[in-house]
Amino acid sequence: MRIRPCIDIHNGRVKQIVGSSLRDREDRQEGTAQENFVSDAKASYYAEVYREMGLRGGHIILLNSVKEEAYQEDLAQAKGALRAFPGGMQIGGGITPDTAGSFIYAGASHVIVTSFVFQDGKLDPDALKAMTRCVGRERLVLDLSCRRTSDGKYKVVTDRWQKFTDLEIGEECLDQLSRHCDEFLIHAADVEGKRSGIEEDLVDLLGSWQKKSGFPVTYAGGVHSLSDLHRIGSLSGGAMDVTVGSALSLFGGDLALEELVKEAQRV
Secondary structure (H helix, E strand, O other), rough: OOOOOOEEEEEEEEEEEEEOOOOOOOOOOOOOOOEEOOOOOOHHHHHHHHHHHHHOOOOEEEOOOOOOHHHHHHHHHHHHHHHHHOOEEEEOOOOOOOHHHHHHHHHOOOEEOOOHHHOOOOEEEEHHHHHHHHHHHHEEEEEEOOOEEEHHHHHHHHOOOOEEEEEEEEHHHHHHHHHHHHHEEOOOOOOOOOOOOHHHHHHHHHHHHHHHOOOOOOEEOOOOOOHHHHHHHHHOOOOOOOOOOEEEHHHHOOOHHHHHHHHHOOO
């Protein structure tokens, strides 16, 4: 198990947000999302911390819609972070085949994509092929962040986790999509940022598939204690990587990143 660090950027600032509270807006009004932490430091500062610790494979997420004015401020912060840790971090948020190459050129190891490969709530095979042609399978991460439906299924959500798709997370889906990307990033959106514990049923589902496939998966959502790491390790055979955000002391929480990294190596 590895700890995959994160840098979430919203309205041009590094933040930790309760994911389910994000909404599209035409203006840049602060406080519309439930914020756990707002940093005075630039995104490049966090990238430098991760670089010095040798934590590769983390992700930078631009949380504003590309239609919002603040997206350009997010973008400037993100490019600074990529310069601070060239080749060390992935990036996602509104990326299309037209823009993906510029992020790779700016220093991203991978681009992370969700919304572009879905149209009207359905997976668009042509859009997925277009993205793969653009950057190559080896540089593409599919973000299959999901929420639980009333019947207990986990379905992928897009557009800052506001819109449900009809794609259900399961072995068939994961088998199919793993042929088109290098790894999966999966946020449990219902618990993201709440520091209330992991979505165990989802971790169990993902872990069972990962034991069979050996395919790289990074789980995010609700991690708030060292025991959460051990539970994820138990359910995935120690193969699943983990992202921790709001619970980190780096972002105003209680867990030291150094301690988490050491503990993850023991799992």
